Amino acid sequence: MIYLDNHATTRVDPRVVDAMLPFFLEAYGNAGSVGHAFGETASEAVEQSRAAIAAGIGAEPREIVFTSGATEGNNLAIRGVAERTRRRGNHLVSVQTEHQAVLGPLARLAKRDCEVTLLEVEHHSSAPASDRAGWLDPQKVADALRDDTVLVSVMLANNEIGVIQPLTEIGTICRERGVLLHCDATQAVGKIPVDVQQLRVDLMSFSAHKIYGPKGVGALYVRRRDPIVRLEPLIIGGGQEAGRRSGTLNTPGIVGFAAALDLCMAELPAEAQRQADLRDKLWAGLRQQIENLQLCGPKLDASSRLPGNLNVSFGDVDGEALQMAMNGLAVSSGASCASTDPGPSHVLLALGMNEDQARSSLRFGLGRFNNEDEIERASGIVARAIQKLRKIASD
Numbered sequence: 001m002i003y004l005d006n007h008a009t010t011r012v013d014p015r016v017v018d019a020m021l022p023f024f025l026e027a028y029g030n031a032g033s034v035g036h037a038f039g040e041t042a043s044e045a046v047e048q049s050r051a052a053i054a055a056g057i058g059a060e061p062r063e064i065v066f067t068s069g070a071t072e073g074n075n076l077a078i079r080g081v082a083e084r085t086r087r088r089g090n091h092l093v094s095v096q097t098e099h100q101a102v103l104g105p106l107a108r109l110a111k112r113d114c115e116v117t118l119l120e121v122e123h124h125s126s127a128p129a130s131d132r133a134g135w136l137d138p139q140k141v142a143d144a145l146r147d148d149t150v151l152v153s154v155m156l157a158n159n160e161i162g163v164i165q166p167l168t169e170i171g172t173i174c175r176e177r178g179v180l181l182h183c184d185a186t187q188a189v190g191k192i193p194v195d196v197q198q199l200r201v202d203l204m205s206f207s208a209h210k211i212y213g214p215k216g217v218g219a220l221y222v223r224r225r226d227p228i229v230r231l232e233p234l235i236i237g238g239g240q241e242a243g244r245r246s247g248t249l250n251t252p253g254i255v256g257f258a259a260a261l262d263l264c265m266a267e268l269p270a271e272a273q274r275q276a277d278l279r280d281k282l283w284a285g286l287r288q289q290i291e292n293l294q295l296c297g298p299k300l301d302a303s304s305r306l307p308g309n310l311n312v313s314f315g316d317v318d319g320e321a322l323q324m325a326m327n328g329l330a331v332s333s334g335a336s337c338a339s340t341d342p343g344p345s346h347v348l349l350a351l352g353m354n355e356d357q358a359r360s361s362l363r364f365g366l367g368r369f370n371n372e373d374e375i376e377r378a379s380g381i382v383a384r385a386i387q388k389l390r391k392i393a394s395d
């Protein structure tokens, strides 16, 4: 089985497992119980991990709040800020192509007393010359800001089409207008350089299981300087994480998260180049063997798109049928990107693609453990499945 669904989740790196094991079996104390050696050891490990993760994104340790993942981080950022700033305004700005973990909390707020503007991205039809399909023009953000806008939320790299958004420009605009900027950087951290100062973001969510760490642990960066960001906690109890997120800390998970990020940072940018080369090879192989296919999203270059991302529409075949017809290849289909939403991908529709085009797409997410042999075999598996389905359709 060839695994090309690394945007959904990744295999935990064995080196990460090794780093975690002692915190299950020996140093299993509660990081909040610092009255004895067990708790002391756990607490030290958590603080070392916090410092390492902060350093990985250009932040300070006290600006890191550990969460259960990026979904919780996005919820805490968006709902936490909206609740805290209600008196100042209730307008929020985001983008049509965001992850459901951003769109969901925004929809909930819109149902209550908030107003949400979802910006459009460049369409396939309007962007062929610049090849910027999926890109958010920062001017659109500038035009959407109002006196009662309290938060803008824009992802750094898209989980379906890999498009990288111009966060620095958007951050500059938000800062000039005194509006907070949240960024879902789950697909970007560990894969491209991410620095909260350079990006000018005030809040940023990310997650361990997308970068070869364990599931169920993530972090929210919350700026503590110029400006101090205040938010209302979602989970209240023991007051951990300076009251911003209560609950016993997941020590093994946090240690694994830090180890995973350290490995990514050490292997970037060589690993990014390796994955981009494999991705380009996959695209070339598909084009060679299959007629009538379309690249979804922006051009395949390092500043426009994540190195390990490829998204292709096959016109006349259904992505789910295609998934079923492929033996030995794990990828995602544009017909089933969200487990709760059976319709075609909202991201591909936002690019101006029609429902059939969106339904006939496959998302390939390459990762650390993929090699050249797998990539060669993968394009053959896709090509054979498409030939079979097209033959059935024409018989």
Ligand SMILES: *Cc1c(COP(=O)(O)O)cnc(C)c1O
Pocket: 007, 008, 068, 069, 070, 071, 072, 099, 101, 155, 157, 158, 159, 184, 185, 186, 187, 206, 207, 208, 209, 210, 218
């Ligand atoms: C996977 C993903 C999430 C959700 O992260 P979890 O840690 O699984 O909650 C949010 N945003 C993006 C862009 C993602 O790719």
